[in-house]
Amino acid sequence: MSSPSTNNAAYFELMPGKALDIQFSHPVNLRIKTSLIGYEVGKYIILKHPEPTRMQSYKDVLVEGNVAIVRYILEGTQGQCCAFKSSIKHVVKHPQKLIFLEFPQKIENRELRLHQRFVTHLPANILSIAEVDNDRTKISGIISDISAKGCGFSFKSDNAKLKVNKTAVNIQVSLGNNKNIEIPAHVCNSRYEQGKIFVGIQFQDAEQQVKQILEHLLIDNDF
Incomplete structure (x- = not known):
């Protein structure tokens, strides 16, 4: 069911707008849904800054240097769940709020489907x-x-x-x-x-x- 980890950037050949799940463990455990804006292989990934809610402003976790686990689904004949660890490089507020992540050195992946699609x-x-x-x-x-x-x-x-x-x-x-x-x-x-x-x-x-x-x-x- 699982395939070995890979350094292949092909696992991040995603289109803008792709839904991503970001998990933080410091200073609190928190999972955030956001979307991809763009990236440059080997340098950085740009994400949309999620809108604050009545219960959470995200200001404690969306800070430079904080480490996150990023997950997303890579569609294909078998379907794969991909994940990697990264840290926040920068958070910008103008002209719009964006999050810059370090481009991952390693992306883990595993097949989701037992039957060929x-x-x-x-x-x-x-x-x-x-x-x-x-x-x-x-x-x-x-x-x-x-x-x-x-x-x-x-x-x-x-x-x-x-x-x-x-x-x-x-x-x-x-x-x-x-x-x-x-x-x-x-x-x-x-x-x-x-x-x-x-x-x-x-x-x-x-x-x-x-x-x-x-x-x-x-x-x-x-x-």
Whole structure:
């Protein structure tokens, strides 16, 4: 499940806007969600300074020299959780609040998925289970990757606060010639990133349907 640590900067080939989780242990234990602004390999990483809340101003932890653990998800055929230790180089307030981190010397990574995922760009729909007057709620989007056990689904949205409920659904895929496949599934998570909502979906006993889809895409598989 785990792969060895690496010095390869390829594990930080991220686009601006990528969601990051930062954990501090001094002077208090604190985890902060923020996003990537940019970076220069080997020198620094620039992060968006999180907005203070009524409960936390972050002024005690977001200071030069403080050490943090940074985590993020690297999507791909296997999916990986990456993490590294760094320290704050500088915090600027003008023209906007930004955090500069030391670029990591080593990035740890581990695979998240037991089943191989195949990268696709397959139009599909999320359909609600409940029917009211035969009118089912439908979300149209793209299956970006698929395996025997689940898929990644995305659709465009201007609403950064939009979430897809964790509930039972059907995933509808068209194979052409008016032939549709519906896969029973469950929404596991959703997140907003760069104008899109990304949805993690787990299939319910759908191995045969997934094989049909992969055969339609001319992808060899061996489940």
